[in-house]
Each structure stands twice: as structure tokens, then as C-alpha cells.
Amino acid sequence: MKSISTEDYIKAIYKLEGKGEKATTSALAGQLEVADASITDMIKKLSERGLLHYEPYQGVELTAKGRKVALATLRRHRLWEMFLVQFLGFSWDMVHDEAERLEHVTSDELEHQLDKALGFPSVDPHGDPIPSKEGVVNDTASSSLAECEAGSVVKISRVSDDNSEILIHASQIGLALNSKLTIKEKKTFDGSMVVKVGSKQHFISKEVAQAIFVEYV
């Protein structure tokens, strides 16, 4: 019934919906790295199981039941990430792939004990909110650093974990969750910026800035 594939598909759809994008066959195929035809196949099965709404050629949308699966999976994923960092000394760029596997073999009991041992954390090491057992997500309204103007003073509240190389780079230049930084310059022609972190200044490309989410202080 519950399979690794199912959880991965549901999660991918949830993420696309979260970004405001339509969960189309090709978008999912890209995300999950399988052929388009395989997506159509699987989507039909998930639709039969009531996890999503499917209208041929129209993309899919999660049902309430599907969203519940997504949130439960995300919760386990983020608890594992937290555990790997806090208990086993992993760095934030190493945890995603491990958690990706662990999330699928986590009983309710294990999930609960992890949560407890970690002190019921509300965000994971990248600042992503950990959904509650009941499926409530505490989304903080943060904006991308790429959208901030020169002169702003901001605090990092979240870093996208899609690309581990960006995470490595970020920590190398001293960026961590809750770091404060000041935008010294912003180039209009390529979106790059120069920011001050602590006492040092660093160049940040648009790509990196887009992966960093901040709150104004």
C-alpha cells in the first residue's frame, strides 16, 4: 500500500504546488527523473487511491488525503535532518540524501521518539518548518534575498536545500541560519550582490541569492 515511490510522487507534487507551479506530467518527470509515461502511469494509480485529482492533460492536484501523506513524509524527512545534524554531527549540506531514504522507513513510534529527543523542533537545519503530527505547517513569511534592495539589513531564516553545493558555499562564506547580513551593493544587470557578513564582505550571485530567504530586521 504505502511505498517509497508513492511518498516521493506525493512529495514532488506538494512541492510544485507550494511553489505555485502546476504539477504537470513533465514537471514531475523532471523532478523525479523518470520518463513522462511513467508519471502518467503512476498518477492514475494514485488518483484511484484518492490521493490526488487527475484530469487527463490537465495536470494533478493533491486531495486532502494526499496532502496529509505529503506533510507526514515531509515531517519525517525534516526530523531526520535535524537529528543527523544535532546528534551525529552532519553538516547541513549532507543531510538531505540520507533523510530522503530514512523518511520512508519511519514508524509513528520512531517519529515520536525522534521528535521528543530533539525537543520538538519547529524548523529543520535549513529553516524549513517541520509540520506538526496533525499536519499543520508554520510557514514563516520570508522573502528571497534576491528580491531585497541594497542597504537592507536582513536575517537568514531559510536556505533552499535543493542544491547541496550552494549550501556548502553558503557556510563557507559564513552564512548560517539566523546570520545577519547587510546588502552593500546590488547589480541590476545580473542580480548579483555584495553583502557584509560579520566583518567580511562577499560576492553573491543571483542563483545563490535566490536560494536564501530572509526576514527584515
Add this chain to the structure above:
Amino acid sequence: MKSISTEDYIKAIYKLEGKGEKATTSALAGQLEVADASITDMIKKLSERGLLHYEPYQGVELTAKGRKVALATLRRHRLWEMFLVQFLGFSWDMVHDEAERLEHVTSDELEHQLDKALGFPSVDPHGDPIPSKEGVVNDTASSSLAECEAGSVVKISRVSDDNSEILIHASQIGLALNSKLTIKEKKTFDGSMVVKVGSKQHFISKEVAQAIFVEYV
């Protein structure tokens, strides 16, 4: 290449060999709870992959390569059991099933960090030795409590984790790893015994005694 099934089959064979029993089709089918024909199927594939020697109708034996897989899997299993008990407060009767799933999704890096965080333990919560990374097992020569005579004073060095109800029962009557106990009586007709643990006496059936392994003190 590496699959959950593969690891489970190899482990089951390793365990039978360890008990001095021949790894026959039906023994494996019983252990793994699949049909006899499925065992034959799988055995052929594992044989082609060089993990075991297979002669039709003669049962199987692990090759060196197969033994390596068994030990690596067992190592991960026991590290996880240790972790669940020490870090998350699980009791020793709850950890087997969880570890059974976690062992299959554990990278070398994760295995190493677990080992380190646990202080490089040599046995798991049931007293089973944890194989080293190189595949060396430190088997302690212990004998079953069922074989001990009345009057003996012994120390528990290992308890079989095959049956979680026995584990629950054992801890309820105060038996834990390294507990000392004295055999007060032993009935010849059913193998049951009365033992003294701390200041209390308890009745122990043959079945329970067979699951407990001890060293003389």
C-alpha cells in the same frame, strides 16, 4: 543491485549457518515467510551474483562475498538497535523491527557517524556482538541458560531477540544484560527452572531459558 530482499535473504542464511543448521529451501521459506518456490528463485539469482554456493536439492552456503554482505547488514542492524535504546529511549523489545528497516537504508557515512556517536560499541542491547567495519565478529563463548545445572551462578551475556514477548517478560522479572542469577532448582521433566535474581525468585520455562545465554561467574 543491492536490495532489501537480497540483504534479508543473506542475513537469514547467515543466521542458519550460525546456528549450525543447514540453509535449506524450507528453512529459509519459514524464516522469511515466503513460498518455497520463491526461495528457489531468489537463491539462483544470488548464486549468479556470487553471494552463495547453490547445488540443487542440497541447500546453500554463503561465499566469502556473501558473508561480507551478511556482516555489514548485521553491523548496521545492531548499531541502529543500540542507537534506538541509547539515544531515543526505546526498550530492548521494541528495537528489532525498527532496525530491520533502517539497516537497509544506511550509507557508509551514516554507519560511521552512528558508530562514533555511540562510542564504538561492541555489543547491541541484546548482547549480540557488533561486527567491525572489516567484518570481524567478536563471538563470546556463552552457553544457553537451559543447559546450566541447579546451583550455578551465572551472568547474562546475551538474550535472543527472535521473540519480543520473551524480551518483555525477561525485563519484567528483572533480567537485563549482565544481571547475575542463581539457579535454585531445575526440573528434569520439562526443563523449567527457578532462579534468583537480586532478592527475588522467579519461575522460568524451558523456552525462556533457551533464549538466555550466560557465562559462569
Add this chain to the structure above:
DNA sequence: ACATAGATTTAGGTCAGCCTAAAACATTCC
């Protein structure tokens, strides 16, 4: 030594999750 019971293997099938190639549909552009 031979029938027979029990264990094992073969034959043929299912299901999940993938694939490629071809067909059907949707969109966009003149």
C-alpha cells in the same frame, strides 16, 4: 529395494514501477 512421504524445483502467472515508440491532444504562430 521399492513405494511413498516430504522437500525442492519447474512452469506459468501477478503486480509495482519503470522503459521506448507511437498516437493523440493542446498550443502557438502566422
Add this chain to the structure above:
DNA sequence: GGAATGTTTTAGGCTGACCTAAATCTATGT
């Protein structure tokens, strides 16, 4: 509004891990 382009689905196949039923082998008892 119809051809070209891109997206999605259908059709047909494959593989791993299982299954049942039937055939075959081994071992046992007299």
C-alpha cells in the same frame, strides 16, 4: 483557422520479487 511544435497518453515490454500448482527429486521405512 490550420500547420507546426510541444506535451501527454496509449500500447506494449521488461525486471524484481513474489505466488500456486504440478512435476521431480531425495530419503525413509519396512
